[in-house]
Amino acid sequence: MKHKIAVIAGDGIGPEVINEGLKLLKSISKHNKDIEFEFEEFPWGCDYYLEKGYMMPKDGIETLSKFDAVFLGAVGDPRVPDHISLWDLLLVIRKNFDQYINLRPVRLLKGAPCPLKDIESGDINMTFVRENSEGEYAGSGSWLYKDKPNEVVIQDGVFSRVGCERVIRYAFELARREKKTLTSISKGNALNYSMVFWDKIFNEVSKEYPDVKTYSLLVDAASMMMVLRPKRFEIVVTSNLFGDILTDLGAAISGGMGLAAGANINPERKFPSMFEPIHGSAPDIAGKQIANPLATFWSVSQMLEYFGYDELSKKVISAIETILCEKKVLTPDLGGTATTSEVGDEIVRIMFS
Numbered sequence: 001m002k003h004k005i006a007v008i009a010g011d012g013i014g015p016e017v018i019n020e021g022l023k024l025l026k027s028i029s030k031h032n033k034d035i036e037f038e039f040e041e042f043p044w045g046c047d048y049y050l051e052k053g054y055m056m057p058k059d060g061i062e063t064l065s066k067f068d069a070v071f072l073g074a075v076g077d078p079r080v081p082d083h084i085s086l087w088d089l090l091l092v093i094r095k096n097f098d099q100y101i102n103l104r105p106v107r108l109l110k111g112a113p114c115p116l117k118d119i120e121s122g123d124i125n126m127t128f129v130r131e132n133s134e135g136e137y138a139g140s141g142s143w144l145y146k147d148k149p150n151e152v153v154i155q156d157g158v159f160s161r162v163g164c165e166r167v168i169r170y171a172f173e174l175a176r177r178e179k180k181t182l183t184s185i186s187k188g189n190a191l192n193y194s195m196v197f198w199d200k201i202f203n204e205v206s207k208e209y210p211d212v213k214t215y216s217l218l219v220d221a222a223s224m225m226m227v228l229r230p231k232r233f234e235i236v237v238t239s240n241l242f243g244d245i246l247t248d249l250g251a252a253i254s255g256g257m258g259l260a261a262g263a264n265i266n267p268e269r270k271f272p273s274m275f276e277p278i279h280g281s282a283p284d285i286a287g288k289q290i291a292n293p294l295a296t297f298w299s300v301s302q303m304l305e306y307f308g309y310d311e312l313s314k315k316v317i318s319a320i321e322t323i324l325c326e327k328k329v330l331t332p333d334l335g336g337t338a339t340t341s342e343v344g345d346e347i348v349r350i351m352f353s
């Protein structure tokens, strides 16, 4: 089967890690005659913005809509304000393609380093279902009396019934399928509209799933517990901003930013879904060939699962684990001396030799 993939390598370390992701995808199709990938690369990002004045062309979304998936590196460059670069590329894709599910595994793979004590690989095994289309990221607000002494900014959180129900229901379905517990993370004690509403909808939807054991935690306590008792989390559902923050914390306890992946999913498959490492463009290490591409490989695994290649998807994860356990070809963030590209060569070797 043929899959059309739009590639946006983006900024900083984006092109370096995406190169290796493409190496892996190409080798997968070379070794599996029934899988064909057609790639088209788009040079959109901050260099493009500095040259043209926009992050992607006006018909960018329409162009991408013809693809089965988007494979994205990272966006962000110190020369361009973040709210422009991210809102006009990454966030605009998530929103226009109604990728309202952001699936972020927080799993300590075999061989991955963990800063917590007495933790083994099976002890951290969570899947974050992050709301990805509204909430604190609705982009609604106002800036009154700008640049005057009495200026005021208002940033609205937008929590719709449809928006909350669909992400919560998705998480319940996942928990039911995988026979796992579901933890909702919110903050109803302080956010007296949005999070009270979130909790109410979580309780309503939970009645349809009596077989799923649920917990409801406040985000402050949940972040403490992720560090002290990570084992208690299985499937987790939370809002856009809380999910963003907690999954960086999740990355920190499960091998670092170089290992954390995320899939932006439109479950109805009306629009393309987007696969990316969750780290940013890491300007501090860009261009040095020391970025860790393992997160990008994990996002390749998520893409393969999305296309229905479950065995291959698992094979990628076990190849990542082999790299982590052998500790011979690792980038400096994991204590090694290998280059980004050497790690790419290594995963291909492990997968197909």
Ligand code: NAD
Pocket: 013, 017, 073, 074, 075, 076, 077, 078, 082, 086, 090, 257, 258, 259, 276, 277, 278, 279, 280, 281, 282, 283, 284, 285, 290, 291, 292, 293, 295, 333
């Ligand atoms: P970052 O994730 O880029 O970097 C945080 C730290 O982690 C840095 O020290 C970096 O060197 C390290 N790191 C990240 N990825 C790594 C990898 N693959 N291998 C080794 N080390 C890695 O976060 P930041 O510094 O807060 O943001 C930099 C820029 O990226 C900003 O412009 C930000 O807005 C943007 N950003 C983009 C995305 C995205 O495109 N999905 C995500 C997060 C941040």
Ligand code: IPM
Pocket: 086, 090, 091, 244, 278
């Ligand atoms: C992520 C990033 C983005 C987010 C930023 C860059 C807008 O941090 O994908 O985790 O907050 O969603």
Ligand code: MN
Pocket: 244, 245, 248, 278
């Ligand atoms: Mn983030």
